[in-house]
Amino acid sequence: MSREEIEQVEKELDEVLEIVQRPVPVKNTGREETVSLQENLQENDPLQEEMQIETEKEEKEEKEDSPESAAKEQTAVSEEELDLEDDIENGYFHFLRPSDGLIAAFFVPVAVLIILFAQRGIFPFGEECFLRTDMYHQYAPFFSEFQYKLKQGGSLLYSWDIGMGVNFSALYAYYLASPVNWLIILCPKKFIIEFMTILIMVKTGLCGVTFTWYLDHHFEKKHFVAGVFGIFYALSGYMAAYSWNIMWLDCIFLLPLILYGLEQLVQEKKGLFYCVTLGLSILSNYYISIMICIFMVMYVIVQVILYPSKKIKDLVATGVRFGFYSLLAGGLAAVVLLPEIYALQATASGDFDFPKTISCYFSIFDMIARHIGNVGTEIGLDHWPNIYCGVAVLMFLLLYLGAKKITVREKAVYCGLLLMFYASFSINVLNFIWHGFHYPNSLPCRQSFIYIAFGADYVLSGLPGIERNFLETGGVGVLGCHYLCAHGRETCG
Numbered sequence: 001m002s003r004e005e006i007e008q009v010e011k012e013l014d015e016v017l018e019i020v021q022r023p024v025p026v027k028n029t030g031r032e033e034t035v036s037l038q039e040n041l042q043e044n045d046p047l048q049e050e051m052q053i054e055t056e057k058e059e060k061e062e063k064e065d066s067p068e069s070a071a072k073e074q075t076a077v078s079e080e081e082l083d084l085e086d087d088i089e090n091g092y093f094h095f096l097r098p099s100d101g102l103i104a105a106f107f108v109p110v111a112v113l114i115i116l117f118a119q120r121g122i123f124p125f126g127e128e129c130f131l132r133t134d135m136y137h138q139y140a141p142f143f144s145e146f147q148y149k150l151k152q153g154g155s156l157l158y159s160w161d162i163g164m165g166v167n168f169s170a171l172y173a174y175y176l177a178s179p180v181n182w183l184i185i186l187c188p189k190k191f192i193i194e195f196m197t198i199l200i201m202v203k204t205g206l207c208g209v210t211f212t213w214y215l216d217h218h219f220e221k222k223h224f225v226a227g228v229f230g231i232f233y234a235l236s237g238y239m240a241a242y243s244w245n246i247m248w249l250d251c252i253f254l255l256p257l258i259l260y261g262l263e264q265l266v267q268e269k270k271g272l273f274y275c276v277t278l279g280l281s282i283l284s285n286y287y288i289s290i291m292i293c294i295f296m297v298m299y300v301i302v303q304v305i306l307y308p309s310k311k312i313k314d315l316v317a318t319g320v321r322f323g324f325y326s327l328l329a330g331g332l333a334a335v336v337l338l339p340e341i342y343a344l345q346a347t348a349s350g351d352f353d354f355p356k357t358i359s360c361y362f363s364i365f366d367m368i369a370r371h372i373g374n375v376g377t378e379i380g381l382d383h384w385p386n387i388y389c390g391v392a393v394l395m396f397l398l399l400y401l402g403a404k405k406i407t408v409r410e411k412a413v414y415c416g417l418l419l420m421f422y423a424s425f426s427i428n429v430l431n432f433i434w435h436g437f438h439y440p441n442s443l444p445c446r447q448s449f450i451y452i453a454f455g456a457d458y459v460l461s462g463l464p465g466i467e468r469n470f471l472e473t474g475g476v477g478v479l480g481c482h483y484l485c486a487h488g489r490e491t492c493g
Helices: 003-020 037-043 046-065 067-092 100-120 134-152 168-176 179-186 189-218 224-234 237-242 249-268 272-284 286-306 312-332 334-344 364-371 391-402 408-426 428-434 448-460 467-472 475-492
Strands: 024-028 031-035
Touching: 100 189, 100 224, 134 168, 134 179, 134 189, 168 286, 168 334, 179 189, 179 272, 189 224, 189 249, 189 448, 224 391, 224 448, 237 448, 249 272, 249 286, 249 312, 249 448, 272 286, 272 312, 272 334, 286 312, 286 334, 286 408, 286 428, 286 448, 312 334, 364 391, 364 408, 391 408, 391 448, 408 428, 408 448
Parallel strands: none
Antiparallel strands: 024 031
């Protein structure tokens, strides 16, 4: 080959290499990227593609197994939860603020009662009044006598105007000791019945407010849905059956505050709030407070189990702290408690006839049916508990049991306490103990409000993000209809 031919071949090779290495414009998502023809040829090679896929797969697995990847995944889940909460609070229900739950918890129960009064023609919607059973025979005369003594300066120790004479201090301790009742001095005598009716409405609304407040602080986050459960508590079957027992209502709306105080005592070692609220409850009505005190013993054990301490001395300190503040609460109410104890010793109530045999009133399945809204309330001699607080609470129990964020220990403790309540409704011995070592004369299972508060509390803990679905179904409206339809007759009968 001649030299010229060789040069010609070299020139052609240079031209080919120049073409191969020339950049080629490629369009991708609106941008122009440059890739070489060599790279394109490599990409079309099946062997190269397979090797590249294997390499990428290995790199992906290594990244997924790394701690950084796990942290990113956890962060992503947390961000999703926050996005859900923001969507509920600021987006989907932007017109509802968390603080609106407290307002709704007060005014919805009051509005329901007003509707019932209008339906029944109760003053000012008619000529009827709210007085029923013992309200007519006892409570109204007691309030009238109390007002007379306050205005005329009569003795609070004895009264000649009730029966043939009565120990008024003992009567006051059970029926009239609520500090709110002293407002009757501002009420004209002819409006005493209306004053009592207004007190019932206000105390019913306060039941919703205090329970909502407790849920907000118990879960350390305000949600409007807490107000929904506050409405459940205020419009429960217990309130439908016993709302006319005006002297009990103070303890019912104080219970959520006492629960929070006890949690504070165990977890933060602060007992003042617990002491004051429990003392106020004992002062208002010592009888219902007996049931609260029994439950407090159980609940402090629950708190110790759920928040265990590694040191024995801390456990002992919690027990001592609980005993001290509980006794101090009783001491705060001693001004009415001691005269009442002395007066009871002179009556048949001072004797204890503990049951000698154990019997059951009904099965646990029959009690579960008491959660249904169309089941009538019981205020007679039968032992049925009034535990209706919305069918949704019973349905949400399954969500609580299935919630992964709740520990097995917590579920076991709470479910054990739940079964204990069911047993106390049915077994005669437990029923005897709950009612101050006496069998109730009608008005059965007077401790049912504690079960309602406790049940709604732990069920709500298993409902992260349920607010949207619940509000979409109009849960408040359904509850109001249940209350009006199922309990209207019993409340105002």
